[in-house]
Amino acid sequence: MTTPYHHGALPAALLQAAEAILEREGIGALTMRGAAREAGVSHAAPSHHFGDLSGLLTALAASGFVRLREHVETEVAVAEPGRSAHLTALGRGYIGFARASPALFQLMFRSERLDWSNPVLSTAGAAAFSFLTLRETEGAVPIASHGIQSLMTATARWSLMHGLAMLLIDGRLGAMSDRVPGADVDTLIEHVLTCLVRQEM
Incomplete structure (x- = not known):
């Protein structure tokens, strides 16, 4: 189940999730889907806010x-x-x-x-x-x-x-x-x- 976020809070939540993966597993484990899963949001959410992994x-x-x-x-x-x-x-x-x-x-x-x-x-x-x-x-x-x-x-x-x-x-x-x-x-x-x-x- 995804977590409801206010639109303005979602990018910050995704960044926090991405950093958690980065520190825990390294950059090789950090993907857009992984960040979405860590944050508890839909798989499309990171792309909507950041475009791609580079973003x-x-x-x-x-x-x-x-x-x-x-x-x-x-x-x-x-x-x-x-x-x-x-x-x-x-x-x-x-x-x-x-x-x-x-x-x-x-x-x-x-x-x-x-x-x-x-x-x-x-x-x-x-x-x-x-x-x-x-x-x-x-x-x-x-x-x-x-x-x-x-x-x-x-x-x-x-x-x-x-x-x-x-x-x-x-x-x-x-x-x-x-x-x-x-x-x-x-x-x-x-x-x-x-x-x-x-x-x-």
């Missing part, structure tokens, strides 16, 4: 970028005053999101599965990555409005944060920390984020 994945990735931005902003908001704490908070927010939603995080960077010409995705992605330009006393500014130096800084930040997040998702950090007595993944993450701070101080 569903694109919408799901867009929601992920919105949440990534919110995750980073939350960490920055509670950080102690000072540039060091601010930069560490940026990294904690990025990596924290990746740890909380690893399959969604990986989908967000699977460009071959996503339609980046979709304005919802391109806008959400740009807004999320503007956090790379966040300064302690200013809001985020679109990267395109900065000069080459700011672009280099943003790229360095992203390289470190994203590389660390991917190593964590792939289980590589655990394998490394296991080789060092007294070390754990969280301690290793904090030390790597300290490197981010030092390179900018």
